[in-house]
Amino acid sequence: MEIRQLRMDDYEERMALSQFAFQMRFSELELETRRSKYRPDCDWGAFDEDGRLLSATLIIPLETWIQERKMAMGGIAGVATWPDARRQGCVSKLLFHSLETMKKDGQSISMLYPFSFPFYHKFGWEMTVERKKYTIPTGLLPARLHGPGTVKRVAKPDFAVLDRVYSTYASKYSGTLARNSEWWEERIFAKSGTWAVYENESGQPEGYVFYDVANRQLTVHDWADTSEQARVALWTYIANHDSMIDEATLIAPIDDPLPFLLPNPKIKQEIIPYFMSRIVDAEAFVGQYAWAPGVDGEYVTLRISDAQAPWNDGLFRLEWSGDGAGKLVRVTDDNGGAVDENSVASEAISCDIQALAAMLLGGRKPSMLKRHGRITGDDRTTALLERRIPEQTVYLADFF
Incomplete structure (x- = not known):
């Protein structure tokens, strides 16, 4: 078995493996679009003696906030194996090689979303991120309060403005990503929805919400606030959708105080185990x-x-x-x-x-x-x- 970086001429086989393993189907146009963005230098594969791809994993070079500092992090993703190559040690060898690679590249920590927590635990990853999911009926949304500043809808906010707000918000936590312009364009702006930005009395942005409304449900895709005024104003903005929705859903940090601040806290709250982390070096x-x-x-x-x-x-x-x-x-x-x-x-x-x-x-x-x-x-x-x-x-x- 050979472990090596993938090359551009491995693209079709890698896409075939990913589509099979994750039960996806890409159109020819989607495959060509993905080809233009494909980074084989981040993709590693296990090959048999005939050069056939057996298993692959992606190491995404990222940064994460830890104790208010940015740290280089290797994001493990796209781990996949063909059925006839499973239980032959392919993933074990790839993960061990990934640890060596991340250490060499200065990524002292790694994170991943597990298909199985026990599987990755035996390789040294530990569940570190839990999140809360709120499902709030319209009648239990926070009260609409009028304070200083304004919330305005915008077609597509300036990336630099959003990133300043997000970075201030994200640095208060450990485990949040330090987003770059590519991440904003491909992972955030690529979603459909509506943006609203809160500006304080001086016109400085202090919060935003990115959301979608469909089938009388409001779903928040992304949220950041850097002041109590921003938090209150954004919730007031959400509550102003009461005539067109039956409920709102939102992912929040595990210590989010919303239920305590509600007049009636009997909303649905789910604690969801999310990502695992590993100390590489x-x-x-x-x-x-x-x-x-x-x-x-x-x-x-x-x-x-x-x-x-x-x-x-x-x-x-x-x-x-x-x-x-x-x-x-x-x-x-x-x-x-x-x-x-x-x-x-x-x-x-x-x-x-x-x-x-x-x-x-x-x-x-x-x-x-x-x-x-x-x-x-x-x-x-x-x-x-x-x-x-x-x-x-x-x-x-x-x-x-």
Whole structure:
């Protein structure tokens, strides 16, 4: 079996595999349009000795907000295998190769939407993103309130204006994408719907909503607000559709306060497990992460297990400066060799790479993970690690 990047002359076979695996059908025009945008340098395949494509996966070069910092992220997508090649280790080899590739390319973290959570969990990904879905009958929509500023419909807003609002909004969360102009054009503007932008009294945009109305249902595609005035004004705008809709649906962050703010909170709320994340390169990631400030020189010892990425597997010292800079250093003996782990076992926190992602990318507290047996360690060390991890809600509005 050969693992290699795809080439343009692999395009037809890749499209045939994707259409079969994901039960899609593209017209000839759609296939030609996709060909013009195809990036074989991001696509990897497993081939048999006759050069036949068996399995493929896409690594999308993206950036994500983590603790108010942008980080390079590899988005795994389009994982597909022909039926006669399944259960032969194709995807395992591709995912291992993907980890090596992302590490080499400086993508210290990865995210994906799983067809099966257990499947990707065994390869080191962990569920980190949950979202709320609201279904709100017209009679329970937020009250219409008149405040400062205005909401105006626009045919197609300026990308730069939207991106400034979105970036301010998205940076409040961990896991949101840092969208570029290509993402806006191909993933957001490509959808049909109506745009409305909120401007404050000074004419500065502070929020927007992108939505569609069909069959008496209003569906919000995209929403961002950077002030309470913007939030209230956008909900008032949505409520003004009351004569033409029976209900509105919206995806929101897990900590969204809307039900508490409603006069009658008995709306339908669904908690939906969404994306999984993985730490690709623990040493690089720790150095990029914005840790909470504390006492200079504080540290914990971590025993990390990672069967798929041996560079993450082992005994490490996680140390911090006073202002929150972190460093992960592999623990060795005086000769640079492996140490006797029994000598530090009593003070070390033991975790797998999935639990590390849950703590640093998924908002799960070390104390909670310890209580449920996902990590081990003494109470003092666990409490220190918990103090050094800033609290921030995890959210992802996009899909890939």
